[in-house]
Amino acid sequence: MAKLTVEDLDLKGKKVLMRVDFNVPVKDGKVGDDNRIVAALPTIKYVIEHDGKAILFSHLGRVKKEEDKPGLSLRPVAERLSNLLQKPVTFVPVTEGKQLEDAIANMKDGEVLLVQNTRYEDVKDGEYVKRESGNDPELGKYWASLGDVFINDAFGTAHRKHASNVGIATNMPGKAAAGFLMEKEIKFLGDAVDNPQRPFVAILGGAKVSDKIGVIDHLLEKADKIIIGGGMAYTFFAAQGKKVGNSLLEKDKIDVAKQIMDKAGDKLVLPVDNVVADKFDNDANTKIAEGNIEDGWEGLDIGPKSIKLFESVLKDAKTVVWNGPMGVFEMPNFAKGTLAIGRFLGTLSNATTIVGGGDSTAAVKQLGVADQLTHISTGGGASLTYLEGKTLPGIAAISEK
Structure with a gap:
């Protein structure tokens, strides 16, 4: 790739600012799923093994008022990271000021420091000011002033223009690089979409057509087949003139679905049967419906014939x-x-298989097949934006080689 990477930087003795994605579930002061922390370890270890001082920035959740702050502290994340690295991690409970500046000044080569949740900056004096999530220019400039080089390894936020990714990078021209995780995401998603081995099949699910219109449009130019599942399939059924009962339906997107089908021809593969239920409940009465779905019933999953069709x-x-x-x-x-x-x-041993999005990722992990897949993306929203063919601000701000 044409972007600067961590391996292009001289790190020895340098204050290395690093944007990571530690937006993980925290309950009762303990980290639940630490996958995102684990995903950042290769870059963090590379920095400290090359005698850099690793200064980490991440957001956690959404901070909209002062009362949100205590429950969204990154302190439990620092403790988990320390366990994973098997070395101390200094946690600084503020996002700016003398306490942070002194802590950085006192760092030795190979040490790790985690700054408090960057979104604490979104609330000042009780006001929701969005300094971090609105990419406040002064905040990006200030954070950039704390280090010598910058590494962005947070693909999960690459589709957002924040002070802690775009802001810092913009203020460090020629010194902003991609970490190993970011590099891997760009490589796999980029190659899959722009230079795929064929046949190239995209599987798109989820609730709404409106969330995926851009993705479908872009992939129609790239993919050999696009499989549609999830709630959005019912809008396509309605566009075909089928009855969908009480199934999820975006009436205002029926014409869009028709246009997509006209453009796609046989590239688009829709379910041929569905598991329907008499209410939205795990214990509802169910049956298999082919074609029309009766009033009082709603489609909640693809049926056995659809599974076989998709597998074929x-x-x-x-x-x-x-x-x-x-x-x-x-x-x-x-x-x-x-x-x-x-x-x-x-089971597809000769294919490049890439999974992104919360539920798809959860499914392959639940099945224990994650290791058999080529790549599991750490960013649902970011990977969708990438699949739409759009520029991701967090990647665009990284320096060119």
Whole structure:
């Protein structure tokens, strides 16, 4: 790739500012799922093994008022990171000022420091001012002044223009590099979309067509087949003139769905049967519906024939990108379609398989097939934006080689 990477930087004795994505679940002062912390370890270890001083920035949740701050402190994350690195991590409970500046000045080569949640800057004196999430120019400039070089390893926020990614990078021209995780994300998603081995199959699920219009449009130019599942399939059914009962339906997107189908021809693969329920409940009465869905019933998963159809499309694929569940994945009785797709992807040994998005990622991890896939993206929103062919501000701000 044409971007500067961590391996291009001289790190010895340098104050290395690093944007990571530690936006992880924290409950009762303990980190739940630490996958995002683990994903950042290779870059952090590289920095400290090359005698850099690693100064880490991350957001956690959304801070909209002062009362949000105590529950969204990064202190538990610092403790978990310290356990994973098996070395001390200095936690600084503020985002600016003398306490932070002194802590950085006192660092020795190879040490690690974690700055408090960058979104604490979104609330000042009780006001919601969005200094971090609005990319306040003074804040980006201030944070940049604390270091010598900058590494962005937070792909999960690359689609957002924040002070802690774009702001810092803009103020460090020629010194802003991609970390190993960011580099990997750009490589796999970039190659998959722009230089795929064929056949290239995209699987798109989730609730709404409106969330994926841009992605479908862009991928129609790139993919050989696009499989559609999840709630958005019912808007396509309605566009075909089928009855969808009480299923999720975006009436204002029926014409858009028709246009997509006209443009796509046989590239678009829709479910041929659905698991329907008499209410939105895991314990609802269910049956399989082909064609029309009766009033009083709603589609909550793809059916067995659809699973077989999708598998037949995927079996010869050489590149697969999957984003979004096939049904209401959070209810076990309607997770079967999503799990079946995840299981099948794990059997494709000669294909590049890339998974992004919360439920798709959860499915492959639940099945234990994550290790059999080529790449699991750490950024749902960022990977979707990438699949739309849009520029990601966090990546654009990284210096060119």
